[in-house]
């Protein structure tokens with residue numbers, strides 16, 4: 643392994659996934675700027691195709707087979723992310739990969755398979771060791787998803803809530819990442835719509851492509867996606883297997899709730915302050931949605947969206963009742979007989 647930064651810190655214990663020689667880069671960029679890194683996962687037997695097929699089978703038996711998905715791969719960067727996925731009846735997709743244009747995704751594989759969950763914890767521990775502090779206010783949820791894709795497929799442009807480590811296991815791919823702070827490229831409107839549940843809210847604009855940074859991933863190399871960093875991916879000429887460790891953290895969840903509340907306020911004709919300008923205002927906005935959200939979220943979707951879904955559902959009911967009341971008030975009044 644060649645070192646990128648060449649710095650080492652004596653206080654960091656030997657790491658299972660990352661390398662302490664890249665400590666400087668982690669500390670300077672994590673959560674903010676995309677950066678490449680080296681990892682030890684490429685030779686890990688957990689990521690061989692036969693082992694991943696076993697993991698998929700375990701997901702089906704655990705009742706989360708809907709998170710094992712197969713779909714026809716895409717070749718366009720600007721086509722909306724395909725949400726509808728076909729639930730496979732068998733594991734044959736793993737055998738058909740080379741001669742097909744299939745994209746297999748195992749989402750949150752760590753929920754059904756303890757070995758992958760241990761690995762997630764190891765990534766968190768390594769990251770906190772490298773940073774020298776907890777991740778973005780404390781980890782609220784961590785998941786591992788696997789992307790197994792036929793040659794030349796494209797993952798269309800999109801944004802994600804969490805902080806991500808995309809680790810290449812087999813094959814090669816180019817990952818194009820954009821600055822999450824560039825509001826011309828990623829307007830606030832798109833972020834707010836994303837946090838109101840519009841998965842494809844971030845729109846690819848070809849004129850901004852030169853603002854992207856291309857990271858060439860080969861086995862043993864990964865790239866950190868800062869939260870909300872727009873990105874798209876093109877696979878190389880062979881089957882690609884990538885492990886994606888995505889981390890939700892308290893600061894990120896709170897910022898998401900501020901965006902959600904801002905969207906609701908904006909729809910009411912107000913002009914709310916953007917997140918991270920006033921800790922007090924942010925705290926007030928976020929606390930409401932945290933209070934409304936599920937107390938024991940079992941997925942990142944619950945964690946981020948359950949509060950705003952309950953609030954909008956409640957607001958819609960109030961509007962509906964108010965509308966009925968208005969209609970009723972305008973009905974001709976029936977006078978009681980004398």
Ligand SMILES: [Fe+2]
Nearest residue numbers: 800801802873
């Ligand atoms: Fe992504």
